[in-house]
Amino acid sequence: MQAALEVTARHCRKETEQYAQCVAANPSTWQQDCHQLKLDMAKCTSSHPIVQKIRRDCAEPFAAFEQCLKQNQASVMNCSEHVHQFLLCADQVKLAT
Template identity: 55%
Template sequence: MEISARYCQKELEAYGSCVASNPSTWQQMCHDLKMKVSKCTSTHPVIQKIRQDCSQEFVKFEQCLRENQDSPTTCTPHVSRFLGCAETVDLSGVATNPAHQSS
């Protein structure tokens, strides 16, 4: 997540604020912001590697969010599992070209 924050901080902060501000309608209200985060994170090779290696945990987290739209905090354990996985991903040999950084 540190890597996502480093390269997509603006997008992640906007999306997080939107979700927090719209607890019962965030799925609809924050869709465009979610797409901006997705676009930003999909362009960086380090983030791609984490999403690939931790895809199962990420899918379970997204499924939890869909099933608990009115109470996204229910999915905190899923976030923790995804973050735990992300911390174990071997990033040696992955290009970290800052040219992908969002401005």
């Protein structure tokens, strides 16, 4: 699994799981219903350098994914290609050591 997801899973598991469960439980209203959980997850991950680097380096594919979600709130599966593109980008991000 790519580094950012590993960091998120390791350090922000509770926030990530709560957000994912909320999105799954609210397919047509998740954008509003899960907003606070999204913020909680973002706040948790924002302190990790690899996530910060992915946010910078992969901002364009992530923005496209978020836009797709907004346009397909009732059918988020339509955004699987956007997720794929973002993950491809994120997989290539490395922290300079």
